[in-house]
Amino acid sequence: YMLSMFLGVEPKDEVEEISKKHSLNVFWVTPDTVIGPDEFLDVVENAELVVTDSYHVTIFSIIYCRPFINFVRSGNGSTMNSRFETLYRILNINNRTWAYLKCHPIEVINMKFDKIYMAIELERERCKEILKRSLDSCKPR
Numbered sequence: 001y002m003l004s005m006f007l008g009v010e011p012k013d014e015v016e017e018i019s020k021k022h023s024l025n026v027f028w029v030t031p032d033t034v035i036g037p038d039e040f041l042d043v044v045e046n047a048e049l050v051v052t053d054s055y056h057v058t059i060f061s062i063i064y065c066r067p068f069i070n071f072v073r074s075g076n077g078s079t080m081n082s083r084f085e086t087l088y089r090i091l092n093i094n095n096r097t098w099a100y101l102k103c104h105p106i107e108v109i110n111m112k113f114d115k116i117y118m119a120i121e122l123e124r125e126r127c128k129e130i131l132k133r134s135l136d137s138c139k140p141r
Contacts (some may be wrong), residue, residue: 003047003066005029007054008073014098015051018069022109024048049109051098055083062091062120067111070097091119 002024004015010030019026027043029035035043044050044057045064052058053073061068070084088095092115095101101108 001025001027001047002049002051003027003029003043003057005050005052005054005057006071006073007031011071011098014071014102018049018051018098018108022049055087058084058087062113062116065113067109068096069101069108072097072099090123091116 002015002019002022004010004026010028015026018024027047029040029043041060044060044066047061047066050057050061050066050068051071052061052068053071058068058070060066072081084097087093094106095104096108096111
């Protein structure tokens with residue numbers, strides 16, 4: 001199945017287009033869906049593809065190595081575009097926005113996570129070094 005979870009207005013036509021193209025049923029999670037944290041994580045972990053306008057759903061998709069497509073959030077005035085752009089840059093992710101992917105046909109299901117996890121490890125080490133320097137500077141002399 002394909003997980004569809006949007007915090008803004010859900011682009012139903014585009015979601016259905018993507019589901020048909022990849023022959024996937026859609027598991028719709030809306031603001032009215034009653035779902036616990038463990039159920040939510042299970043749904044993300046087991047999806048073949050995740051479509052969302054949520055930064056945090058995208059992060060969980062990366063953690064569980066689930067291919068994703070990001071949409072620009074609409075309907076409530078706030079977008080997450082800069083968050084996605086920063087995430088893509090830091091983790092060396094090719095553009096995963098629907099606006100880009102619909103014009104640049106690539107195989108969205110076979111997303112490669114090995115380079116992403118290498119970038120995560122480099123970022124983890126960079127952060128550890130920053131913390132270490134900061135903690136070292138707090139030591140009494």
